[in-house]
Amino acid sequence: MSTAVDIAGPSSPDQAHSSAKIPNEPLRPSLKRSNHPYSLSHYISTPSPAVDVKSLMQPSSSQQRATQPGHTKPRRAPSWPDMWESPSGLHLAHAAELLMRAGLLALTPATTEQAKGGGSGPEEEEEDSSACSTDFQPFLGAWFPFSPALFPLAGFQMGGGHWRSTAMGAEGIEGLVAEGYSPSSLGGSSGGRRKRKRCGECVPCRRQTNCEQCSSCRNRKRGHQICKYRKCEELKRKPGGPGFESRVNLPARGNLRWSWADPRS
DNA sequence: GGAAACGTTACG
DNA sequence: CGTAACGTTTCC
Numbered sequence: 207m208s209t210a211v212d213i214a215g216p217s218s219p220d221q222a223h224s225s226a227k228i229p230n231e232p233l234r235p236s237l238k239r240s241n242h243p244y245s246l247s248h249y250i251s252t253p254s255p256a257v258d259v260k261s262l263m264q265p266s267s268s269q270q271r272a273t274q275p276g277h278t279k280p281r282r283a284p285s286w287p288d289m290w291e292s293p294s295g296l297h298l299a300h301a302a303e304l305l306m307r308a309g310l311l312a313l314t315p316a317t318t319e320q321a322k323g324g325g326s327g328p329e330e331e332e333e334d335s336s337a338c339s340t341d342f343q344p345f346l347g348a349w350f351p352f353s354p355a356l357f358p359l360a361g362f363q364m365g366g367g368h369w370r371s372t373a374m375g376a377e378g379i380e381g382l383v384a385e386g387y388s389p390s391s392l393g394g395s396s397g398g399r400r401k402r403k404r405c406g407e408c409v410p411c412r413r414q415t416n417c418e419q420c421s422s423c424r425n426r427k428r429g430h431q432i433c434k435y436r437k438c439e440e441l442k443r444k445p446g447g448p449g450f451e452s453r454v455n456l457p458a459r460g461n462l463r464w465s466w467a468d469p470r471s
Numbered sequence: 472g473g474a475a476a477c478g479t480t481a482c483g
Numbered sequence: 484c485g486t487a488a489c490g491t492t493t494c495c
Contacts, residue, residue, distance in 0.1 A: 219474085252491095304487090400480080400481095400489095401479085401480050401481065401488080401489045401490075402489070402490090403481090404488090404489095411473090421474070421475080422488095425474095425475075426487090426488095427473065428475075428476060428477080429474090429476070429477090430476085430477075430479095430487075430488060430489080431475090431487095431488065431489080432487075432488055432489085437488095441488095441490095443490070
């Protein structure tokens with residue numbers, strides 16, 4: 207029962223079908239570079255991950271410092287834009303799913319708080335971007351920044367500008383991204399309704415081919431809609447929906463924040 | 472409430 | 484100008 211990762215779509219005839227003019231890159235050229243070096247099996251190499259990883263869950267300072275000698279700060283994580291541009295989106299997504307299934311992907315608010323710690327001025331945003339990410343290097347052997355693209359895939363739900371973890375009570379990590387919502391595209395000023403753009407990062411956006419089976423594909427001429435399996439998760443949300451603006455600090459780009467809501471609360 | 476149809480915007 | 488696709492309206 208593979209948690210329907212809809213990137214597979216309806217039995218994926220897409221590979222064969224793929225309609226004529228599907229833009230290969232969702233939004234950014236960088237997305238094209240989604241060739242990740244690791245296959246799923248790469249992550250499944252440990253026979254008893256539950257044990258192994260748990261010990262790694264407290265990598266403690268030793269491991270962290272090993273990678274970052276001479277600095278008191280937790281190593282500098284890639285800035286958000288960096289993460290966004292990560293060529294290894296699927297790579298990370300795969301890892302996320304596996305970790306989620308193993309119940310290992312725990313997000314510790316402490317990480318965030320501590321990282322933020324002493325107070326981060328705006329100018330420290332870059333440096334402190336580590337505060338916005340939880341790294342899973344111990345698990346993956348590579349930095350594992352969060353990306354919204356991971357969550358739908360890993361069993362996360364999105365609601366009202368918050369991502370919820372259905373797998374665990376993750377909480378406290380702040381911020382969320384609403385890339386694609388530029389102030390203007392939100393219909394801010396001109397009053398006219400502006401079109402939002404695909405985020406380019408979510409699973410559907412990453413999908414490159416139309417299924418040719420869904421109603422949207424079959425009815426493209428009249429429907430004017432993108433394949434259902436390619437419909438951006440962000441665009442599915444109502445711009446004025448609950449929490450859209452109030453909860454998401456409308457991202458002055460580079461000031462993106464994550465929000466986590468504890469499903470238990 | 473969801474799907475279909477249509478208007479409209481964005482872009483090459 | 485043609486096409487893709489978002490947003491809105493209408494239909495069931």
